[in-house]
Every structure is written in C-alpha cells, then in structure tokens.
Amino acid sequence: MSARVQSVAGRGWWEDRRHAAREAQRYARIFGRNTASIAGLLLVVAFLAVALVGPWIVPYPEDATGAVHLDRKLQGPSRAHWFGTDEVGDDVYTRVVLGTRVSLQIGLVITVIAALVGVPLGVVAGYVGGATGEIILRVTDVFLAVPALVLAVAVVSALGPGIVNAVIAIALVWWPGYVRLVHGKALAVTQESYVEAARAVGMGRVRIAFVHVLPNCLSPILVKASMDMGTAILTAASLGFIGLGAQPPNPEWGAMISHGRNYLPTWWWYSAFPGLAIYLTVLGFNLLGDGLRDVLDPKSRL
Amino acid sequence: MKAYVAARLALLGVMLFGLLCVTFAITYLVPGDPARLAAGPDATEEMVRTLRARYGLDRPLAVQFTTYVGGLLQGDFGRSLRSRNDVRDDLLRFFPNTLELVTLALLLAVAVGVPLGMLAAAYRDTWVDHLARVTSVSGVAVPAFWLGLMLQLLLALDLGWLPLGGRLNLTTPPPAPITHLLLVDAFLRGEWATLGDGLRHAVLPVVTLCFPALASILRVNRAEMLETLQQDYVVNARAHGLSEFRVVTKYALRNAMIPTLTMIGLRYGWMLGGTLLVESVFDWPGIGLYAVNSALSSDFAPVMGVTLLIGINFMLANLLVDLGYAWLDPRLRRTAS
Numbered sequence: 001m002s003a004r005v006q007s008v009a010g011r012g013w014w015e016d017r018r019h020a021a022r023e024a025q026r027y028a029r030i031f032g033r034n035t036a037s038i039a040g041l042l043l044v045v046a047f048l049a050v051a052l053v054g055p056w057i058v059p060y061p062e063d064a065t066g067a068v069h070l071d072r073k074l075q076g077p078s079r080a081h082w083f084g085t086d087e088v089g090d091d092v093y094t095r096v097v098l099g100t101r102v103s104l105q106i107g108l109v110i111t112v113i114a115a116l117v118g119v120p121l122g123v124v125a126g127y128v129g130g131a132t133g134e135i136i137l138r139v140t141d142v143f144l145a146v147p148a149l150v151l152a153v154a155v156v157s158a159l160g161p162g163i164v165n166a167v168i169a170i171a172l173v174w175w176p177g178y179v180r181l182v183h184g185k186a187l188a189v190t191q192e193s194y195v196e197a198a199r200a201v202g203m204g205r206v207r208i209a210f211v212h213v214l215p216n217c218l219s220p221i222l223v224k225a226s227m228d229m230g231t232a233i234l235t236a237a238s239l240g241f242i243g244l245g246a247q248p249p250n251p252e253w254g255a256m257i258s259h260g261r262n263y264l265p266t267w268w269w270y271s272a273f274p275g276l277a278i279y280l281t282v283l284g285f286n287l288l289g290d291g292l293r294d295v296l297d298p299k300s301r302l
Numbered sequence: 303m304k305a306y307v308a309a310r311l312a313l314l315g316v317m318l319f320g321l322l323c324v325t326f327a328i329t330y331l332v333p334g335d336p337a338r339l340a341a342g343p344d345a346t347e348e349m350v351r352t353l354r355a356r357y358g359l360d361r362p363l364a365v366q367f368t369t370y371v372g373g374l375l376q377g378d379f380g381r382s383l384r385s386r387n388d389v390r391d392d393l394l395r396f397f398p399n400t401l402e403l404v405t406l407a408l409l410l411a412v413a414v415g416v417p418l419g420m421l422a423a424a425y426r427d428t429w430v431d432h433l434a435r436v437t438s439v440s441g442v443a444v445p446a447f448w449l450g451l452m453l454q455l456l457l458a459l460d461l462g463w464l465p466l467g468g469r470l471n472l473t474t475p476p477p478a479p480i481t482h483l484l485l486v487d488a489f490l491r492g493e494w495a496t497l498g499d500g501l502r503h504a505v506l507p508v509v510t511l512c513f514p515a516l517a518s519i520l521r522v523n524r525a526e527m528l529e530t531l532q533q534d535y536v537v538n539a540r541a542h543g544l545s546e547f548r549v550v551t552k553y554a555l556r557n558a559m560i561p562t563l564t565m566i567g568l569r570y571g572w573m574l575g576g577t578l579l580v581e582s583v584f585d586w587p588g589i590g591l592y593a594v595n596s597a598l599s600s601d602f603a604p605v606m607g608v609t610l611l612i613g614i615n616f617m618l619a620n621l622l623v624d625l626g627y628a629w630l631d632p633r634l635r636r637t638a639s
Binding site: 141148154159230234238272275279 | 316317320321323324325328329332435439440442443444445446447448449451452454455459460571572574575576578579582583593594596597598600602605606608609612613616617620
C-alpha cells in the first residue's frame with residue numbers, strides 16, 4: 001500500500017521504483033538470514049532446472065517412453081547407470097530425472113486449479129458474506145472433514161485410474177484450503193480503514209472485494225501455494241504408489257516406487273532413488289514456503 | 303456450556319448431511335451409464351431399461367438421494383462386487399485393526415512430539431533444537447509409503463529384527479474376540495506370546511504412520527512453547543524463584559497445549575488417510591488396505607463405505623477437540639455460547 005500512497009502524494013514513477021527496490025532488498029536480507037530458507041530455495045531451483053533441461057542431460061532419454069533392454073535389467077548402480085536399472089533394463093537415473101518434469105506439471109496444475117477455485121470463493125465468503133458466504137463455508141468444511149487422500153481415492157475409483165484423473169481428483173479436493181485461508185484474511189482486511197474509505201466513496205462491494213481485499217491476501221496465498229506444490233506432488237505420488245495414478249511407462253516417482261517394491265531387498269535402488277527425489281522436492285518447497293512466510297507474512301507462524 | 307454443546311452437535315448434523323451429499327455426488331462421477339455397465343456389452347435396450355428400473359436409476363435425483371441415505375441409516379452400505387460380501391460386515395471386521403494402528407501411532411506421536419517440542423523450545427538453538435527442527439521438516443516431506451518400504455528393507459529384510467507385514471505370524475492363532483481389538487483381546491485373555499507377536503508386527507507400521515504426525519505436533523508445540531516462554535506470567539514465575547523445570551512444564555506447557563490439541567485432532571484424521579498407504583505397505587488388514595484393494599479392482603461400494611467411515615470418524619474427532627478446547631479455555635466457552 002505504501003507505494004501507492006506515495007504516488008498519490010505526487011512522487012514520480014522513479015521514486016516508486018526505488019522504493020520497491022529497497023523493499024525487495026529488505027525482504028532478501030530477511031530471507032537470506034535463514035539457512036533453511038536458502039536451502040529450500042536451492043532445492044527448488046535445482047528441481048526447476050532439472051525439469052527444464054532434463055531431456056538434454058539424461059544418458060538414455062528413450063528409457064522414459066517404454067524402451068526395453070532386457071539384456072541389462074536390474075543392474076546395480078554403476079558408472080554407466082548411476083541409479084541402476086529396472087526390470088526391463090531402463091536406466092533409473094534417466095527415469096528419475098525425467099520424472100521431475102512430470103511432478104512439476106502435476107504440482108503446478110493442482111495448485112493453480114485449487115487457487116483459482118478457492119481464492120475467489122474465499123473472497124466472496126469473507127467479504128461479501130451473507131447466505132452465499134455461509135453456504136460456501138459449510139461446503140468447504142465438509143471437504144476439509146475428509147482427508148484429501150481418501151477423497152481423491154474415492155474420486156479416482158469413480159473416474160478410473162490414470163494420471164489425468166488423479167490430477168483432476170486431487171484438484172477437486174484441494175481448493176477448500178484456499179477458501180479457509182482467504183476467508184480469514186479477507187475478514188481481517190475488511191476492518192482496515194482504506195476499505196472503509198473505499199466504501200465511503202461509493203465503491204461497489206464486488207469491486208472492493210477484488211481491488212482492495214484480494215491484493216492484500218496475496219502474501220499468505222503465495223506462501224500456501226509454495227507449500228502446496230510439495231504436498232500436491234506428495235499426494236499425486238501416493239496415488240501413483242497405490243496404482244491409481246500414473247501408469248507405466250510414464251516416469252512418475254510414486255509409480256516407480258510401487259513397481260520397485262516387488263524387487264526389494266536385492267534390487268533396492270529401484271525404489272530408493274525415486275523416493276529420495278520426492279523427499280528432496282517436497283522438503284525444498286516446504287522450506288521455501290517457511291522462508292517466504294517469515295518474509296511476507298511474519299505474523300502467522302503455522 | 304450446554305448451549306455450546308448443542309450448537310456444536312447441530313453443526314455435526316449439518317456436516318454429516320453434507321458428507322452424504324458429497325459421497326452421493328461422487329457416485330455420479332462414474333463415466334457412462336451404470337445400468338449399461340452392469341448389464342454388460344451384449345445387453346439389449348430392454349435389459350438395460352429393466353436394470354435401470356430395478357436399481358431405481360430412472361427415478362428423480364431427490365428420490366434416489368433419499369433412498370441412499372435411508373439405506374445407510376439402516377446400515378446398508380451396499381455389496382462388494384469382488385467378494386459379494388456386505389460392505390458393512392467387511393467394515394466391522396477391518397475397522398478394529400485400523401483403530402488399533404491409528405491409536406498406537408497417535409499415542410507415540412504425542413508421547414514423543416510434545417516432550418521433544420518442549421525440550422527444543424527450552425534449549426533453543428542447541429543440538430536438541432536442531433534435531434527437533436530436522437525431524438519436523440523431514441517428517442512432513444518424506445513419503446510415508448517410501449519410509450515404510452525403507453524401514454522394511456533395513457529392519458525386516460536386512461537385519462531380520464522385525465516381521466515384514468501382517469498382524470500375526472501364520473502359526474500364531476488370534477485370541478478369541480472380546481473387543482475385536484487384537485492386542486487388547488490378547489492382553490485380556492492373558493495370551494502373552496500372542497500379544498508379543500502382535501506388538502512386534504505393529505512396530506514398523508506404527509512408526510511409519512506416526513512420523514508425519516509426530517513432526518507436525520512437534521513443530522506446533524515448539525512454536526507455541528517459544529511464544530509462551532516469553533509471556534509475562536512465565537517471567538513472573540521465574541522471578542518468584544520457581545525452578546526452570548516447573549516453569550516450563552507447569553506454566554508454559556499447559557498454555558502451549560491448546561493449539562497443540564488442535565493439531566493432534568487434525569492429525570488423527572490425516573492418519574486415517576495415511577492408513578491407505580501404510581496398510582498397503584505392511585499388508586495390515588484394516589480399512590485402508592480394504593479401500594485400496596477395492597479401488598484397484600473398481601469395486602466402488604467398499605471405497606465409498608471407507609470414505610464415509612473415515613469422514614465420520616474425523617468429524618467426531620473434531621467435535622471432541624472443540625469440546626476439549628471449550629473445557630480447557632473458559633474464555634472460548636463464553637464467547638461460543
């Protein structure tokens with residue numbers, strides 16, 4: 001808000017930019033003080049980089065699309081196959097690296113759909129209120145009263161297994177978290193004097209909701225979205241592990257662990273490495289989310 | 303307090319109705335015409351129509367919903383396509399196993415998470431605190447099914463210390479049922495060998511299921527303790543010369559427990575979801591494994607039965623937490639009613 005107030009006061013565009021740059025520097029300093037946040041940022045950047053250049057850095061790109069090399073099946077980690085090979089001779093390292101892109105897509109689609117559905121509903125429930133708001137909140141409560149994984153399994157068992165259906169199912173049960181979050185924030189923002197001022201000059205309720213209330217909820221939404229990238233990836237991997245998510249030869253981490261499970265303990269690398277990839281990815285997004293919260297939304301801690 | 307309990311019970315009714323609406327709606331997600339699917343590919347129009355009439359699928363939605371709810375109220379959860387069993391009987395058979403698993407995991411999570419969170423806050427930035435923080439960030443990031451497999455690999459397959467899965471060895475006869483909770487029954491009947499075998503089988507699933515919950519309980523408790531340790535009454539208690547142990551356990555912990563209690567309730571529900579994964583890994587004969595196996599063979603009625611059962615359990619847990627809250631904190635009690 002302060003940037004906007006200053007331009008009203010007659011300062012130029014240049015002043016605004018300098019102010020924004022100073023703010024960014026301050027945020028970066030707070031963020032950089034915490035080793036865990038930096039570790040999270042590095043993990044996420046590494047994850048994004050691997051997702052981006054994956055197809056060009058893997059030794060056997062065809063192994064992620066159903067190639068079969070029975071002559072080299074179930075070999076242990078070696079110089080040629082860093083993470084070993086699976087039961088059809090595919091390179092596990094190649095599949096784990098290319099699985100990064102699959103997980104990134106899954107995480108993004110679920111988080112974006114959930115936010116697009118949940119945020120407007122939360123603003124309506126928190127600021128517009130009334131009977132509509134009440135109904136939205138009750139429906140939200142019902143969804144929150146069943147663990148996301150259970151509801152997702154129920155939806156997938158109706159739609160049929162597969163990665164697209166798994167993503168649809170998870171997105172369908174993921175939005176209520178955003179309604180709750182935004183509803184709470186919107187209620188708080190409504191008490192602020194600039195919202196009262198907007199009301200006094202005759203601005204409509206819907207317009208106030210989206211011009212004044214929503215932008216002030218952005219920080220917590222961003223923090224939650226960062227955390228959700230990790231959790232959504234974890235949930236999709238869980239469905240993959242159960243066998244209701246991605247199907248072979250799609251290099252999805254959860255499904256890989258599920259197949260590798262049949263080859264424990266002798267061929268341990270088949271399950272071990274994809275799991276490590278999930279762990280590091282989710283850890284990265286969680287730590288990043290924590291760090292962002294310290295900077296953007298220091299009042300809420302949990 | 304009475305008014306508050308009444309209001310809270312009314313809300314539970316509304317939520318249950320909503321849950322039924324959601325499960326009913328999910329059954330409508332099934333692509334295609336269920337009557338045609340049931341009739342098979344060679345069925346004539348006539349046969350499909352007959353089936354549709356028999357299952358009431360030609361009636362208006364409101365009537366179908368009423369029939370559905372009426373059936374559930376009489377304990378009719380439908381029939382499993384695979385086993386032809388009544389879903390209700392299956393749920394009654396499998397639920398005690400899940401209840402034991404979740405209860406043990408929750409007890410362990412609280413027993414370790416709360417003291418560790420307290421210690422981490424009291425000895426901030428020492429090695430205890432670092433250990434607690436690593437545990438809390440790892441616990442929520444590690445995939446439970448993978449952790450389970452790795453524990454199995456190390457402790458059951460490699461070292462052979464613990465059994466791989468199941469509830470009892472094949473040679474151990476289960477105790478005659480009293481409560482249908484295997485460990486409790488073995489204890490009540492004094493069958494110590496069975497009890498020991500059951501406990502050995504429980505170790506890995508309980509630890510796996512408890513880890514994420516332990517992590518978040520620890521995290522909340524640590525954060526709350528750090529906050530309460532700064533409060534005036536704590537400073538005051540110290541100034542009066544009370545021992546640090548007393549200050550931490552009596553003055554700070556009690557107040558930090560209120561948000562921790564919320565997390566415990568929440569985690570109970572999430573654990574019920576986690577049983578789908580953990581029971582699959584350890585072949586634990588509970589409702590989670592039942593739901594997964596049914597979902598994999600497109601056997602719909604058991605999946606919906608488990609969804610309802612878990613939803614109802616979670617709602618009841620939330621009710622207990624809210625009532626516990628009101629009981630702990632008189633201020634809430636007054637504003638709520």
